[in-house]
Amino acid sequence: xxxxxxxxxxxxxxxxxxxxxxxxxxxxxxxxxxxxxxxxxxxxxxxxxxxxxxxxxxxxxxxxxxxxxxxxxxxxxxxxxxxxxxxxxxxxxxxxxxxxxxxxxxxxxxxxxxxxxxxxxxxxxxxxxxxxxxxxxxxxxxxxxxxxxxxxxxxxxxxxxxxxxxxxxxxxxxxxxxxxxxxxxxxxxxxxxxxxxxxxxxxxxxxxxxxxxxxxxxxxxxxxxxxxxxxxxxxxxxxxxxxxxxxxxxxxxxxxxxxxxxxxxxxxxxxxxxxxxxxxxxxxxxxxxxxxxxxxxxxxxxxxxxxxxxxxxxxxxxxxxxxxxxxxxxxxxxxxxxxxxxxxxxxxxxxxxxxxxxxxxxxxxxxxxxxxxxxxxxxxxxxxxxxxxxxxxxxxxxxxxxxxxxxxxxxxxxxxxxxxxxxxxx
Amino acid sequence: xxxxxxxxxxxxxxxxxxxxxxxxxxxxxxxxxxxxxxxxxxxxxxxxxxxxxxxxxxxxxxxxxxxxxxxxxxxxxxxxxxxxxxxxxxxxxxxxxxxxxxxxxxxxxxxxxxxxxxxxxxxxxxxxxxxxxxxxxxxxxxxxxxxxxxxxxxxxxxxxxxxxxxxxxxxxxxxxxxxxxxxxxxxxxxxxxxxxxxxxxxxxxxxxxxxxxxxxxxxxxxxxxxxxxxxxxxxxxxxxxxxxxxxxxxx
Numbered sequence: 001x002x003x004x005x006x007x008x009x010x011x012x013x014x015x016x017x018x019x020x021x022x023x024x025x026x027x028x029x030x031x032x033x034x035x036x037x038x039x040x041x042x043x044x045x046x047x048x049x050x051x052x053x054x055x056x057x058x059x060x061x062x063x064x065x066x067x068x069x070x071x072x073x074x075x076x077x078x079x080x081x082x083x084x085x086x087x088x089x090x091x092x093x094x095x096x097x098x099x100x101x102x103x104x105x106x107x108x109x110x111x112x113x114x115x116x117x118x119x120x121x122x123x124x125x126x127x128x129x130x131x132x133x134x135x136x137x138x139x140x141x142x143x144x145x146x147x148x149x150x151x152x153x154x155x156x157x158x159x160x161x162x163x164x165x166x167x168x169x170x171x172x173x174x175x176x177x178x179x180x181x182x183x184x185x186x187x188x189x190x191x192x193x194x195x196x197x198x199x200x201x202x203x204x205x206x207x208x209x210x211x212x213x214x215x216x217x218x219x220x221x222x223x224x225x226x227x228x229x230x231x232x233x234x235x236x237x238x239x240x241x242x243x244x245x246x247x248x249x250x251x252x253x254x255x256x257x258x259x260x261x262x263x264x265x266x267x268x269x270x271x272x273x274x275x276x277x278x279x280x281x282x283x284x285x286x287x288x289x290x291x292x293x294x295x296x297x298x299x300x301x302x303x304x305x306x307x308x309x310x311x312x313x314x315x316x317x318x319x320x321x322x323x324x325x326x327x328x329x330x331x332x333x334x335x336x337x338x339x340x341x342x343x344x345x346x347x348x349x350x351x352x353x354x355x356x357x358x359x360x361x362x363x364x365x366x367x368x369x370x371x372x373x374x375x376x377x378x379x380x381x382x383x384x385x386x387x388x389x390x391x392x393x394x395x396x397x398x399x400x401x402x403x404x405x406x407x408x409x410x411x412x413x414x415x416x417x418x419x420x421x422x423x424x425x426x
Numbered sequence: 427x428x429x430x431x432x433x434x435x436x437x438x439x440x441x442x443x444x445x446x447x448x449x450x451x452x453x454x455x456x457x458x459x460x461x462x463x464x465x466x467x468x469x470x471x472x473x474x475x476x477x478x479x480x481x482x483x484x485x486x487x488x489x490x491x492x493x494x495x496x497x498x499x500x501x502x503x504x505x506x507x508x509x510x511x512x513x514x515x516x517x518x519x520x521x522x523x524x525x526x527x528x529x530x531x532x533x534x535x536x537x538x539x540x541x542x543x544x545x546x547x548x549x550x551x552x553x554x555x556x557x558x559x560x561x562x563x564x565x566x567x568x569x570x571x572x573x574x575x576x577x578x579x580x581x582x583x584x585x586x587x588x589x590x591x592x593x594x595x596x597x598x599x600x601x602x603x604x605x606x607x608x609x610x611x612x613x614x615x616x617x618x619x620x621x622x623x624x625x626x627x628x629x630x631x632x633x634x635x636x637x638x639x640x641x642x643x644x645x646x647x648x649x650x651x652x653x654x655x656x657x658x659x660x661x662x663x664x665x666x667x668x669x670x671x672x673x674x675x676x677x
Contacts (some may be wrong), residue, residue, distance in 0.1 A: 372479065376525070377516040380476050381586060382504035382534035391529065395520030395569075 007041040011137075013061040014042060016379035020147035023114045024224030029124040036128065040137040047307050049134055052315040052347045053256055053286040056358075058138060062173035063200035064130050066226030066253070075165065076194035076220040077412055082163035083107075085150060089168060089199055090175030092148055096167075103188060104156030110149035119180050120149045126206040126234035130260040133220070134290060139232040142202045145424040146178035154183040154213070158190070160250040173198040179205045183213035185238070190406070191215070196252070197221025201229045211238035211265055216410050217245040220416065221255060239265025239295070244396065246404045249276035250415045251287055256286045263326075266296045273303040273403035277417065279424045281311030281343075287335075289318040293326040293359075295391065302333040305400040307346035307393055309424070322359050331361035338396045339367055340389075344398060390421040427473075427625040428452040428594050433486035435458075435467075435650075437472050444470045447486065448648035452594070456627040461661060462647035463669045469513060469630045471647075472598045476510040477503050490594055504530075505537035506595030509601050510585040518570040523582070525551060526570045531589055555588045557617050577608035584615035596627045597618070602634040613638030633665035640651055646672050 015038060019030045042303050043055040064319035085107070086096040100107040108116040124143045130136060143153070151163065175198035183189055184426075197203070209215050221229060230251060249255050261270045266411055276285045285393050291300050306314035316335035337346030348365040370392050397417060404410040428451070435445040445467050452458045462468050465634070474481050476490055478501035486500065488495045496505055530544040543551070557564060561579045571579050580600055588594055597616070601609050614637050616626065628639055636644070636658065644660040645652045646669070653670055666674070 373515075373518050374479050374518050376500060377512065377518070378530075379500035380478075380504055380510055380512075381526075381530035381590065382501050382537065383526075383530050384501050384533060384537075386501070387529065387533060388501075391521050391526070392518070395518055398520030 003044060003046060007044050007047075009226070010044075010059050011037060011042045013065070014059070016042065020374050024125065025117070025120040026113050028086040028277060029142045032123050033127070033140045036131065036140040037137050037144060040131070040135045040140065040151075042137050042141065048172050049288070049317075050423045052317070052349075053254070053284065055138070057228055057254060058200070058202075058256065061174060063198070064226070064228065065172040065206060066199040066228070067194070068168055068171055068225055069222070069224040076416065077163055077192050077409070079412060080161065080163070081190065082161035082192055084163045084165055086165045086167060087102070087148065087177065087197070089170045089173040090177060090201075092146060102162070103159035104187065105152055105154045105158045105162070107162065108151045110314040111147060113151065116151040116153070118153055118220060121167050122182060122208060123151075123178070123180050126208065126236055127204055127232065128233045129236070130232070132144070135231060136260070137236065138202065138230050139204055139234070142176045142204045142232065143178055146204065149178040149180075150250060152179070152181045152189065152191070154181065154189045157188050158416040161190035161192055163192040163194070166193070166197035166201065166222065168196055168198060168222075171199060171257065174373065176202040177204070178370060179203070180234075181207045181215065183209050183215055185210040185391040186212040188214040189216070190408075191217050193217075193219035193280070196224040196227040197229065201227065203231045205231070205233045207233065207235040207243065209237045209241045209243050210234060213238065215244070216243040216405065218404060218413075220245050220413060221247065221249045221252065223251045224253050225253065227252050230256040231258065235260045235261050235270070237261065237263045237265065237268045237270055238355070240267050241265060241400060242253045242269045244269075244403070244405065245272045245273070246400075247274040248416065249274065250416065252285065254284050255281050256288065256375065258288045259290070261291045261300070263291070263293050263298045263300065266298065268295060268298045269300075270298070271301040271403055272293065273400050275305050275397045275400040275413075275417065276314065277420055278312035279309050281313075283308075283312040284315070285313070286315035286317070291320050291331070292323045293320070293329045293331065295326060297328040299330040300332070302335070303400050304335040305397050306337040306346060307340065307397065308337055308342035308346060311343040313344070314346045316348045316350075316365070318349070318363070319353065320361055320363070322361065324355040325359060326356045328359040329356060329359040329361065331359070333363040335365045336396070337367045339369055339392060365419050371421070386425045390418065390425055394418060427454045428488070428490055430488045430595070430626065431486055433474070433488055434484045435470060435485055436482045438480050442587065444650055445474070448650070448652060450645065450652055451492045452625045453627055454621040456642040456658045457620065457628060457639060458643045458645060459628045459630060459641040459661060460647050461630060466647045467650040468647055469598055472510055472596045472629060476500060476508060476595060482580070502537070503534065504590070504592070505534045508606060509587050509590055509592035509595045511580075511595065511597045513602060515571050515579040515583055516574045519665060521569055523566050523570050524552070527589055530586070534590060552589060556585055558618065559585050559588075560611040561585055576603035577605065578641050580604060580608065580612050584612055588615065588619060593623060593642055594625050594627070596629070598629045599639065600628070601630055601632060609635060610638060612617055634660040635645050636661045648673055
């Protein structure tokens with residue numbers, strides 16, 4: 001079958017599913033997204049944007065089942081004070097969730113979206129904007145097909161963090177969620193996400209950060225080995241506003257996290273960071289970042305660290321686009337991998353495209369092994385090889401974890417990384 | 427305490443012999459110094475004893491209180507009581523100095539079958555010892571050796587030595603890069619640790635350090651061998667005349 005024909009068949013198969021029921025404005029948004037998918041076609045391996053990550057299992061009509069991981073009774077962020085909203089196999093579970101009322105924000109289920117008319121004109125719009133200059137058909141598919149999610153309208157200083165927890169019960173569940181977060185000028189919100197979500201989990205998050213608002217996002221993607229995930233974060237950032245996002249990924253057969261940020265107002269800040277760790281050739285993790293600077297005096301940072309062993313594969317595609325007139329831009333990008341053996345691979349594609357003449361942009365990418373001198377130093381003090389390797393691996397990841405402003409959240413994730421490294425030490 | 431007999435060592439992956447038959451005995455409670463020109467094999471000896479990769483022992487033995495050092499992993503040698511103060515202490519970003527110290531102390535205790543030190547006891551001990559070495563709370567909190575001055579790094583080595591309480595301490599050019607005041611501080615730290623049950627092997631280029639850490643025996647090393655041993659006066663002789671005379675004697 002020719003390439004275009006294969007793409008059409010796959011796209012038609014996914015679009016054959018009926019759109020979720022909902023109010024008229026939402027149906028319009030979903031139908032528009034479905035039309036975008038039909039026009040673009042779903043990705044195939046030959047596409048430049050999918051060169052290092054095979055999209056076949058994300059695109060296929062049926063999800064590959066993934067064994068449920070027996071997790072302990074200490075899920076991520078359990079010690080953090082937050083309004084916890086639980087989705088089980090992609091469906092909101094009110095009995096396990098906290099009362100979604102909190103000061104400074106209103107939270108509505110996407111499935112009850114009649115009550116959230118503010119989201120009309122926003123839902124699907126940031127995703128649609130993010131289709132240029134690079135097509136992201138899987139994101140449009142998620143907008144079209146997601147039956148549930150949360151709509152968060154932040155109108156003040158959110159009194160507590162909101163924690164979205166994605167649990168699994170069905171080993172074969174195929175889930176799409178769509179979230180919209182709108183921060184009005186000068187407001188703040190911390191949003192946490194955790195869990196594997198489903199055998200195949202797709203999620204969109206559109207975040208509109210108005211002038212002077214601050215959005216903190218920290219997530220821990222679940223440890224189920226067979227899970228497949230593709231997430232898209234689309235954000236539009238106003239003047240003097242701050243957007244910060246950190247992702248910890250542990251295990252997973254396939255993770256593709258796209259983060260598309262557009263800085264629209266002067267003196268804004270956009271930071272995106274991640275730490276991922278994988279053991280074995282069934283691990284594939286891809287961070288794909290696109291940041292557009294379209295305002296003066298803004299700062300962006302991308303800090304990504306990956307620890308790979310036993311044939312694990314890590315991918316980083318990061319682009320900084322500085323538009324004409326976006327003077328005094330400060331853009332920084334670093335992607336690094338620690339390869340714990342000769343079998344693992346890290347593929348990095350940093351890109352800069354700059355149309356302003358008074359900017360400071362830097363990017364770097366490295367792959368390396370454990371520093372033998374440091375290892376010997378620790379061992380010469382009596383620290384066993386295994387413990388020393390764990391310490392040095394945490395030390396490698398520390399720069400990424402430092403991107404988390406909240407110490408309690410950083411400590412929570414650091415402990416989980418230490419636990420993983422301990423379980424996977426050789 | 428430390429007994430080295432006929433030790434011969436090659437650089438691994440290179441056909442280059444570094445140590446060509448080292449014989450050296452350091453009895454318990456004594457301080458021995460090794461002096462020698464650049465390239466004589468002093469630092470190699472310290473690395474081989476502590477178990478660094480990259481060297482191939484081709485002959486001879488090295489024992490600590492009768493236990494074969496050369497068969498052990500570096501961490502086992504440390505737990506057995508060997509300590510090397512590095513000439514160039516390694517910077518480890520992202521690992522806090524305190525975490526590092528506590529991990530090391532407790533790993534050694536565990537390896538010896540002793541109970542781990544409680545957080546409180548550890549803290550009390552490290553604070554007292556740090557104070558003697560003029561190491562402030564900030565240095566303890568910072569990542570291991572990162573952003574430390576040359577003097578701070580060497581003081582940090584001595585702090586580790588004080589916390590780990592080894593039996594056999596090797597100081598590899600601990601005086602390099604130190605000003606007079608810093609050297610005195612380091613020497614005071616070492617002298618405070620001198621005891622009947624603890625021995626020192628002080629590797630240095632200069633006699634100056636030995637004014638502060640008084641050795642019982644001075645060895646001169648050249649071309650991968652100990653070529654002469656004597657009392658502290660041997661160090662003064664080197665200071666005044668250089669190594670030329672001694673090397674000529676050997677030839």
